[in-house]
Amino acid sequence: MTLTAQDWLDKIRALPPTRRVRIMNVCGGHERSITMAGLRTALPANIELIPGPGCPVCVCPEEDVYQAMQLALRANVVLVAFGDMLRVPVNVAKGEPRSLEQAKAAGADVRPIASPREAVLIARQHPQRQVVFFAAGFETTTAPVAAMLLEGVPENLFVLLSGRLTWPAVAMLLDSDTPGFDALVAPGHVATIMGPEEWAFVVEKHHMPAAVAGFTPLSLLAATYSVLRQLLEGECFLDNCYPEVVRPGGNRTAQAQLMQALHIVDANWRGIGIIPASGYALNAQFAAHDARIRFADFDTAARKHAGQMPPGCDCARVVLGRIYPNQCKLYGAACTPRTPIGPCMVSDEGACRIWWAGGIRERATGTVPP
Amino acid sequence: MCLGIPMQIVAIDGYNARCTAKGVMRDVSLFLLQDEPLAVNDYVIVHVGYAIQKMTEQEAHSTWELLDEMLALEAGEADAAESS
Ligand code: SF4
Numbered sequence: 001m002t003l004t005a006q007d008w009l010d011k012i013r014a015l016p017p018t019r020r021v022r023i024m025n026v027c028g029g030h031e032r033s034i035t036m037a038g039l040r041t042a043l044p045a046n047i048e049l050i051p052g053p054g055c056p057v058c059v060c061p062e063e064d065v066y067q068a069m070q071l072a073l074r075a076n077v078v079l080v081a082f083g084d085m086l087r088v089p090v091n092v093a094k095g096e097p098r099s100l101e102q103a104k105a106a107g108a109d110v111r112p113i114a115s116p117r118e119a120v121l122i123a124r125q126h127p128q129r130q131v132v133f134f135a136a137g138f139e140t141t142t143a144p145v146a147a148m149l150l151e152g153v154p155e156n157l158f159v160l161l162s163g164r165l166t167w168p169a170v171a172m173l174l175d176s177d178t179p180g181f182d183a184l185v186a187p188g189h190v191a192t193i194m195g196p197e198e199w200a201f202v203v204e205k206h207h208m209p210a211a212v213a214g215f216t217p218l219s220l221l222a223a224t225y226s227v228l229r230q231l232l233e234g235e236c237f238l239d240n241c242y243p244e245v246v247r248p249g250g251n252r253t254a255q256a257q258l259m260q261a262l263h264i265v266d267a268n269w270r271g272i273g274i275i276p277a278s279g280y281a282l283n284a285q286f287a288a289h290d291a292r293i294r295f296a297d298f299d300t301a302a303r304k305h306a307g308q309m310p311p312g313c314d315c316a317r318v319v320l321g322r323i324y325p326n327q328c329k330l331y332g333a334a335c336t337p338r339t340p341i342g343p344c345m346v347s348d349e350g351a352c353r354i355w356w357a358g359g360i361r362e363r364a365t366g367t368v369p370p
Numbered sequence: 371m372c373l374g375i376p377m378q379i380v381a382i383d384g385y386n387a388r389c390t391a392k393g394v395m396r397d398v399s400l401f402l403l404q405d406e407p408l409a410v411n412d413y414v415i416v417h418v419g420y421a422i423q424k425m426t427e428q429e430a431h432s433t434w435e436l437l438d439e440m441l442a443l444e445a446g447e448a449d450a451a452e453s454s
Binding site: 192 | 374385397399401402403404405406415417418419420422423425426429432433436439440443
């Protein structure tokens with residue numbers, strides 16, 4: 001017999017009552033399904049679902065966005081990036097372009113793409129131009145970038161890579177004094193590529209329940225039930241609630257390609273700082289296509305608030321699950337998807353944008369999490 | 371972004387596949403699944419133009435349903451926001 005989402009909800013409601021349980025997810029796709037399906041209100045009040053570090057665009061270094069804009073403003077450059085990167089704001093003086101979109105309005109050739117393959121196509125169509133592919137993303141998005149490089153790219157294509165690994169941010173939270181959550185729902189498509197085993201440290205080192213979930217409410221509720229059962233029984237293991245796609249070991253071909261084209265480096269997360277071994281960089285073999293090597297750094301030490309979130313924006317704490325989106329003072333007031341202040345309101349994977357799209361209009365008072 | 375869309379393979383040419391999802395056709399790279407035996411009619415989950423794993427027909431259908439529901443909800447929200 002296969003269970004429906006309602007069955008899983010009934011099973012969760014039938015569990016003996018517990019203290020407050022905070023379950024973190026680290027995937028914009030999970031957060032979107034949770035919010036759109038209304039899972040928070042459907043679950044008992046003591047169960048809190050906390051959006052954590054699940055938005056690569058939100059933590060893309062401010063300096064990288066600034067660099068992409070400066071490159072885009074050069075006459076010979078076509079700057080291509082995934083669509084939700086275009087409105088991410090940088091901190092510049094009034095009157096200067098604040099995003100790739102505004103750089104475009106100022107004359108830069110900026111084009112949104114939906115796939116690395118489009119970057120290759122555009123480079124082939126414009127052999128006289130330098131095409132810079134600004135690529136931010138987690139493992140699921142970075143593996144296709146690696147595949148693109150290995151398949152062979154035109155000479156005039158350069159990659160400005162801001163690829164990030166998902167688990168090191170969770171490891172950082174768990175190693176801190178106040179992780180802020182009691183169980184983890186691990187990201188389904190990251191695990192599809194990297195294998196569910198990557199998340200074993202949550203269970204083995206931190207003795208915290210964990211379950212890999214897919215994107216249907218069914219899978220998310222199954223994972224929620226699993227971690228609650230693990231908590232109640234005091235015995236945790238890494239559950240896989242998305243076995244149709246997440247196989248033991250993951251997609252080993254994709255992992256091999258990631259390591260063949262890229263290597264892992266300490267990386268900066270906007271508003272958060274350096275997280276050890278949490279980013280990807282191009283291997284020496286692809287130096288001729290590495291925008292970080294090929295072009296000078298345009299940033300100046302004098303630029304104010306470089307690297308930070310926009311003034312007043314609480315995205316860093318939203319990303320770390322320290323506050324809910326609507327606990328930011330600007331949520332819904334100065335900051336809406338139409339007039340976004342911070343990257344969490346820009347990206348489709350940003351918790352602020354997802355909550356707004358889900359109809360949450362009220363600002364929360366007080367401080368709910370930790 | 372990591373959501374991924376299930377698609378069905380219509381034709382394969384090397385590492386490229388013509389795929390369909392509910393009437394929409396797309397060219398998809400099979401480069402990340404090159405060690406996986408793939409055939410026409412198989413379902414794959416596609417992320418930024420690359421197939422990242424095979425999936426069953428049943429799983430593909432339930433994911434399509436979910437995507438439809440979410441799109442409908444978001445369209446509703448957008449309307450509400452426009453009219454408010
Ligand atoms: S509501 Fe806007 S300003 Fe506040 S954290 Fe979210 S994106 Fe930043």
